[in-house]
Amino acid sequence: MNDFTTEATETMIDPVTGEIIDRKEIAEQLLAQAKAQGVSLIGPGGLLNQLTKNVLETALEAELTEHLGHEHGGTPIAANMRNGTRPKTVLTEIGPVEIEVPRDRDGSFEPVIVPKRKRRLDGIDEIVLSLSARGLTTGEIAAHFEEVYGARVSKDTISRITEKVAGELAEWSARPLDPLYPVLFVDAIVVKVRDGQVRNTPFYVVMGVTTNGERDILGIWAGDGGEGARFWLQVFSELKNRGVEDVLSAVCDGLKGLPEAITTTWQRTVVQQCVVHLIRNSFRYAGRQHRDGIVKALKPVYTAPSEAAAKDRFEEFAAEWGAKYPAIVKLWESAWAEFVPFLEYDVEIRLGDLHDERDRVDQRPLPAGRQSQGPLPERAGSAEVFVSRDPVS
Numbered sequence: 001m002n003d004f005t006t007e008a009t010e011t012m013i014d015p016v017t018g019e020i021i022d023r024k025e026i027a028e029q030l031l032a033q034a035k036a037q038g039v040s041l042i043g044p045g046g047l048l049n050q051l052t053k054n055v056l057e058t059a060l061e062a063e064l065t066e067h068l069g070h071e072h073g074g075t076p077i078a079a080n081m082r083n084g085t086r087p088k089t090v091l092t093e094i095g096p097v098e099i100e101v102p103r104d105r106d107g108s109f110e111p112v113i114v115p116k117r118k119r120r121l122d123g124i125d126e127i128v129l130s131l132s133a134r135g136l137t138t139g140e141i142a143a144h145f146e147e148v149y150g151a152r153v154s155k156d157t158i159s160r161i162t163e164k165v166a167g168e169l170a171e172w173s174a175r176p177l178d179p180l181y182p183v184l185f186v187d188a189i190v191v192k193v194r195d196g197q198v199r200n201t202p203f204y205v206v207m208g209v210t211t212n213g214e215r216d217i218l219g220i221w222a223g224d225g226g227e228g229a230r231f232w233l234q235v236f237s238e239l240k241n242r243g244v245e246d247v248l249s250a251v252c253d254g255l256k257g258l259p260e261a262i263t264t265t266w267q268r269t270v271v272q273q274c275v276v277h278l279i280r281n282s283f284r285y286a287g288r289q290h291r292d293g294i295v296k297a298l299k300p301v302y303t304a305p306s307e308a309a310a311k312d313r314f315e316e317f318a319a320e321w322g323a324k325y326p327a328i329v330k331l332w333e334s335a336w337a338e339f340v341p342f343l344e345y346d347v348e349i350r351l352g353d354l355h356d357e358r359d360r361v362d363q364r365p366l367p368a369g370r371q372s373q374g375p376l377p378e379r380a381g382s383a384e385v386f387v388s389r390d391p392v393s
Contacts, residue, residue, distance in 0.1 A: 052097050059113045064102045067109050080106045090114055091153065128161045173219055179245040181208035186252035206239065229257025236265035253277040254335050273338035275302050285327040294328070297321060307343045
């Protein structure tokens with residue numbers, strides 16, 4: 001049994017006396033005692049090191065007691081009993097800690113808190129991955145541990161930690177997917193990557209919204225910024241091979257070859273130009289002082305109740321801004337076919353501004369008499385796929 005229990009997040013109760021344990025008071029007492037005895041706070045033999053040692057050894061002793069079924073010094077209930085301890089050094093987030101691991105006579109004790117053959121607590125792996133993600137080499141990570149924690153971590157150990165995650169990532173990227181996604185989003189993020197030298201690299205993210213209204217990252221692909229139809233066809237063919245049989249609507253930017261690759265892979269998919277990207281791309285041709293006015297003039301276009309109304313509003317926009325910024329007018333005209341599909345939907349279920357992650361897709365029940373394979377909704381345009389502005393839970 002533990003020496004204390006937790007009643008709430010910040011309150012500890014002594015199970016024997018029932019009194020509230022003041023953790024701040026305990027910490028102050030420990031610090032005062034360490035100072036009086038000349039014990040440092042950190043480092044080998046420091047206060048934190050000794051506390052970690054005591055906690056780990058107490059936990060291991062409690063595990064062995066549960067395994068054997070009797071307390072230390074108690075009467076064994078079977079032939080197996082305690083058999084001394086063995087020394088072990090474990091690497092923790094405060095540095096290496098020397099502990100004594102209790103043993104049993106028949107060697108059947110398998111500790112959980114510090115498993116056999118494991119010399120790093122879980123937090124160390126997370127530190128290594130964090131440093132690696134920031135671009136540090138294995139040598140730099142090893143030097144960091146020696147400098148900050150006073151611990152030697154070999155380059156091979158660091159490589160094994162990162163390779164383990166690489167294996168998990170490969171497994172994740174090849175996992176089976178749902179047969180249908182009502183909405184698919186394609187976007188890119190730019191990340192600094194060290195490959196001999198640090199350079200900006202686009203990583204393309206495909207996110208699907210499931211029939212249950214949940215967001216799911218389907219995959220991430222690195223590019224060089226010059227991707228074309230072949231690249232996108234490989235991406236979507238991979239998704240199809242992993243089980244995606246159909247997509248109702250795909251929301252994306254007007255990247256070269258992207259819409260064609262989508263419709264080649266899923267012939268009936270409606271490709272929707274992302275309105276947010278379209279507006280952002282418009283800003284490339286506009287002076288900063290005119291951006292607010294352009295957004296105000298474009299809003300009636302993408303909030304129009306129908307395509308005909310949107311066309312009328314766009315003509316008004318072209319009349320007001322076309323002479324100053326003809327490139328913006330040309331941009332919207334060339335993207336018009338991919339921009340207008342969402343205007344066919346009711347205002348409540350429009351897909352045009354789904355770039356905001358707060359949106360969700362819900363599924364309504366099929367009308368009486370309609371056949372469907374499992375819980376999949378009918379194709380977008382019917383009442384079965386509903387896109388609302390509610391946050392995804």
